[in-house]
Amino acid sequence: MSYETILVEQRDAVTLITLNRPQALNALNSQVLKDLTQAFAAYDADPSQRCAVLTGSGEKAFAAGADIKEMVDKDAADFFLEDFFSGWQSGVVGTRKPWIAAVAGFALGGGCELAMMADFIIAADTAKFGQPEIKLGVAPGMGGSQRLTRAVGKAKAMEMCLTGRMMDATEAERASLVSRVVPAADLVEEALKAAALIASMPPMAAMVNKEMVNLAFETGLAQSIQIERRLFQILAATEDKKEGMTAFVEKRPGVWKGR
Numbered sequence: 001m002s003y004e005t006i007l008v009e010q011r012d013a014v015t016l017i018t019l020n021r022p023q024a025l026n027a028l029n030s031q032v033l034k035d036l037t038q039a040f041a042a043y044d045a046d047p048s049q050r051c052a053v054l055t056g057s058g059e060k061a062f063a064a065g066a067d068i069k070e071m072v073d074k075d076a077a078d079f080f081l082e083d084f085f086s087g088w089q090s091g092v093v094g095t096r097k098p099w100i101a102a103v104a105g106f107a108l109g110g111g112c113e114l115a116m117m118a119d120f121i122i123a124a125d126t127a128k129f130g131q132p133e134i135k136l137g138v139a140p141g142m143g144g145s146q147r148l149t150r151a152v153g154k155a156k157a158m159e160m161c162l163t164g165r166m167m168d169a170t171e172a173e174r175a176s177l178v179s180r181v182v183p184a185a186d187l188v189e190e191a192l193k194a195a196a197l198i199a200s201m202p203p204m205a206a207m208v209n210k211e212m213v214n215l216a217f218e219t220g221l222a223q224s225i226q227i228e229r230r231l232f233q234i235l236a237a238t239e240d241k242k243e244g245m246t247a248f249v250e251k252r253p254g255v256w257k258g259r
């Protein structure tokens with residue numbers, strides 16, 4: 001598969017996807033969405049691949065937002081008729097296998113929203129997160145107002161959306177927006193290491209764990225706890241459940257079949 005705006009490589013069971021428009025600080029245009037949709041679909045469909053990492057090229061930005069130059073001449077009817085931004089939900093959020101965002105530099109607007117679509121974010125100490133859309137006369141459109149509020153709470157989310165202020169990596173870790181902060185030079189290797197660990201787990205269990213944690217964002221507590229219980233029960237039908245528990249009892253590592 002060839003892509004115009006991203007680089008994709010496989011490192012054993014881990015797919016590394018790199019946003020590659022450094023001259024535009026990896027701004028997210030329609031071609032990026034098209035390329036990411038194809039890359040995530042290929043990753044989901046490839047049984048040899050068990051975790052993915054998404055990062056940005058260049059040290060300056062993960063992504064500085066949706067591409068403003070692509071949006072500047074569009075009016076409300078254009079956005080509505082194209083259902084602009086809807087592809088991110090189906091093409092990226094819909095990925096069933098786990099993936100990690102590795103963020104260095106700016107993650108602004110759609111860039112912050114894309115990072116928050118990941119299962120979790122590992123940040124470089126240079127990372128800066130923000131939703132500066134208000135300065136352009138608009139507001140987040142790829143889920144940012146909802147995901148940021150669920151991640152960091154109302155006070156910080158409201159302040160960031162209303163003022164456009166950026167959050168640095170230290171504050172982002174304190175606010176639980178990112179799982180941890182690492183030196184910029186180690187970012188991709190640390191993310192690949194975390195991905196390799198996930199890739200070593202039983203793959204169906206990884207997919208179900210991802211689905212369960214995401215339920216907490218998408219449904220009420222009583223309903224999501226009931227779905228969690230059902231998914232747990234269904235996992236017991238897999239060969240990997242039998243192997244995982246038997247291996248524990250026999251004091252040896254499990255060998256996964258992926259079903």
Ligand code: CAA
Binds near residue numbers: 068106109133142
């Ligand atoms: N869209 C298109 N191009 C962008 C871009 C964006 N979001 N962000 C940066 N670029 C381009 C710049 O136009 C510039 O290109 P040229 O050299 O051709 O002029 C190049 O990237 C480098 O950027 P700067 O010269 O501006 O770099 P800087 O170091 O001076 O500033 C920055 C860096 C503070 C991140 C600044 O680029 C900036 O403010 N970018 C826009 C951030 C923003 O508003 N993001 C939200 C976009 S709207 C959105 O995302 C909607 C949504 O809800 C999804």
